[in-house]
Amino acid sequence: MRRVAVIGGGYAGLSAAVELARLGIPVTLFEASRVLGGRARVVEKDGRRIDNGQHLLIGAYTETLKLLRLLRVPPRQLLSRPFTWHVPGKLDIRAPDLPAPLHLAVALWRSKQLTWSDRFAAVRLMRHIKRIRYTLQQDCSVNQLLSDTAQTDLLRQHLWEPLCVAALNTPSDQASAQVFINVLRDSLTQSATASELLIPRVDLSELLPVPAAQFLARNNGTVNIATPVKGIEQDEDAFRLLGNPFEGERFSQVILAVAPYHVSDLLAPLPELTLLREQIDAIPHQPITTVYLQYDAAVRLPEPMLGLASGSFQWLFDRGQLGEDKGLIAAVISARGPHSELSRDELALRAHEAVETLLPRLAAPSWSTVITEKRATFSCTPSMWRPIPVTPLKNLVLAGDYLQSPYPATIEAAVRSGLAAARQVARLRQAEADGS
Numbered sequence: 001m002r003r004v005a006v007i008g009g010g011y012a013g014l015s016a017a018v019e020l021a022r023l024g025i026p027v028t029l030f031e032a033s034r035v036l037g038g039r040a041r042v043v044e045k046d047g048r049r050i051d052n053g054q055h056l057l058i059g060a061y062t063e064t065l066k067l068l069r070l071l072r073v074p075p076r077q078l079l080s081r082p083f084t085w086h087v088p089g090k091l092d093i094r095a096p097d098l099p100a101p102l103h104l105a106v107a108l109w110r111s112k113q114l115t116w117s118d119r120f121a122a123v124r125l126m127r128h129i130k131r132i133r134y135t136l137q138q139d140c141s142v143n144q145l146l147s148d149t150a151q152t153d154l155l156r157q158h159l160w161e162p163l164c165v166a167a168l169n170t171p172s173d174q175a176s177a178q179v180f181i182n183v184l185r186d187s188l189t190q191s192a193t194a195s196e197l198l199i200p201r202v203d204l205s206e207l208l209p210v211p212a213a214q215f216l217a218r219n220n221g222t223v224n225i226a227t228p229v230k231g232i233e234q235d236e237d238a239f240r241l242l243g244n245p246f247e248g249e250r251f252s253q254v255i256l257a258v259a260p261y262h263v264s265d266l267l268a269p270l271p272e273l274t275l276l277r278e279q280i281d282a283i284p285h286q287p288i289t290t291v292y293l294q295y296d297a298a299v300r301l302p303e304p305m306l307g308l309a310s311g312s313f314q315w316l317f318d319r320g321q322l323g324e325d326k327g328l329i330a331a332v333i334s335a336r337g338p339h340s341e342l343s344r345d346e347l348a349l350r351a352h353e354a355v356e357t358l359l360p361r362l363a364a365p366s367w368s369t370v371i372t373e374k375r376a377t378f379s380c381t382p383s384m385w386r387p388i389p390v391t392p393l394k395n396l397v398l399a400g401d402y403l404q405s406p407y408p409a410t411i412e413a414a415v416r417s418g419l420a421a422a423r424q425v426a427r428l429r430q431a432e433a434d435g436s
Contacts, residue, residue, distance in 0.1 A: 010038020013257030015418025032228035036209035059196035061279035071211035285375035297326035300419035
């Protein structure tokens with residue numbers, strides 16, 4: 001009974017389980033899928049292993065990087081590059097290895113596409129958010145923030161708005177300016193290291209979930225994959241999990257680390273949490289679509305990561321420059337838009353056309369597939385409600401990238417929420433021990 005159950009094997013649940021095991025607390029993790037990683041995992045398509053979406057880390061992901069070090073993940077698993085923002089023919093910003101904010105100032109100075117008006121506008125925005133101590137008196141849209149600081153058309157179209165969509169997965173006219181400011185604060189104003197781009201060289205399940213499972217196996221943790229939990233039932237001062245082989249087992253605490261749209265069904269047997277269920281059900285979501293295109297092994301983009309100035313797709317990633325998938329290109333569309341009405345074949349065609357704008361007369365890909373996470377992240381709108389980890393049932397704790405946080409739905413937010421949930425459980429157990 002003194003064991004803790006973690007429901008959900010994504011980055012939040014794994015982070016929670018690892019932290020509990022590190023603290024010496026027995027933990028059992030349950031994952032419904034056969035693959036760990038949640039919405040950042042590897043999938044199989046036509047006999048190939050690919051990520052369910054292209055994820056990017058940055059140097060400011062301090063807790064994620066600390067966790068990877070704990071799990072002894074080799075640094076070479078991440079391609080590290082100084083902050084680079086390259087939109088062919090429109091904008092090229094490359095930060096040198098200098099202390100902040102000098103690295104950003106030099107990057108703006110060196111960019112050939114920027115006029116003095118553009119440079120002054122960028123500095124004006126950064127000075128503004130620093131002057132208000134990175135805190136808005138009242139949250140507003142990112143578009144409003146850009147208008148208030150008189151950003152130029154070039155910066156809006158090819159830097160700030162694409163950066164907003166990439167970070168918050170929400171269009172700039174709907175996205176929270178406060179969360180966007182938090183992202184700018186922790187990525188561009190802290191240090192050159194914080195703004196580094198870290199692109200996984202391995203699939204997302206191999207990056208953290210597999211090492212985490214190995215860590216748990218060595219440290220009194222148990223991982224159960226393909227073991228769906230149907231509900232959580234209170235049994236006096238403990239909990240039982242419904243619908244799995246361990247239904248008779250009692251757990252002293254439960255960390256619920258599933259996607260928000262799965263929370264309601266799991267909490268249905270607990271009438272005390274009806275209001276919480278309804279609030280979480282009301283959280284809006286945004287999709288992410290990734291099209292993979294396999295070309296000849298000699299096909300190579302000018303950069304591992306490129307922004308696109310027009311068309312449906314916003315980003316291209318050259319997987320061949322990241323690992324062993326030579327000629328594999330990932331084209332990404334963040335957030336909801338007109339592309340949502342397109343067929344898979346039309347999306348694949350448009351992705352090929354996007355690559356062809358950079359590599360003219362390119363032969364058609366030999367293979368392609370489309371992966372759409374319809375509810376990839378919550379819609380990060382101004383002053384939106386997000387739940388806290390603790391619930392009205394003190395021994396039931398939430399974890400996930402949708403919880404209250406300064407950050408949007410990212411891997412870092414998921415990891416931090418998992419660590420916070422585990423430490424809350426540790427405090428509860430210590431309080432019980434002190435009381436006895």
